[in-house]
Amino acid sequence: MGFIPPAPVPAPVFVNDEARWAAVLRRDRAADGAFVFAVRTTGVYCRPSCASRHPRRENASFHADGAAAERAGFRPCRRCKPTEMSLAERQTALVVAACRKIETAEEMPSLDELAEAAGLSRFHFHRMFKSVAGVTPKAYADA
Incomplete structure (x- = not known):
């Protein structure tokens, strides 16, 4: 998967x-x-x-x-911070980490657990996961 x-x-x-x-x-x-x-x-x-x-x-x-x-x-620049990862790169890294957590867990982690691990609210995490992966965390786990 x-x-x-x-x-x-x-x-x-x-x-x-x-x-x-x-x-x-x-x-x-x-x-x-x-x-x-x-x-x-x-x-x-x-x-x-x-x-x-x-x-x-x-x-x-x-x-x-x-x-x-x-x-x-x-x-x-101190505003755009060109030496750091871009927003898209940071979001992709968070989604990849969440996918690994889903894949290695015995049972599906809750949305709250995934969001907490990413350091985001559950609503923001869900929206970000879906925009990056194209599916929700639950749909990813079920696939």
């Missing part, structure tokens, strides 16, 4: 700075992981989806990843 996380949708190819800048202006989550952008005036680099105010175009530069931005002298 093992849960296989959904395959990530291939990120659009950002072949030039104009395409990258357009992704930044859209705060495109699909661009996260494809590149980071840095702001010369603040010395900070961010994910393309960062909710911070957009910089002027002439102050923005693009880097393949956070390590490249740090080598260029920029520090990570």
Whole structure:
């Protein structure tokens, strides 16, 4: 029975700075992981989806990843935290852990137990599990 996380949708190819800048202006989550952008005036680099105010175009530069931005002298944004896992990655990790718990348990753990292990309310956990796995925890256990 093992849960296989959904395959990530291939990120659009950002072949030039104009395409990258357009992704930044859209705060495109699909661009996260494809590149980071840095702001010369603040010395900070961010994910393309960062909710911070957009910089002027002439102050923005693009880097393949956070390590490249740090080598260029920029520090990570405190708002979008580009050095940490994204929300989607964290949610997938929680669902995978819950699936392992369901698979290894003698009897099906209650929704409250699964939610507590994930550190979420039962309602939030149920909604998140279904959005990531495509089925409810009970349906997963019954499969």
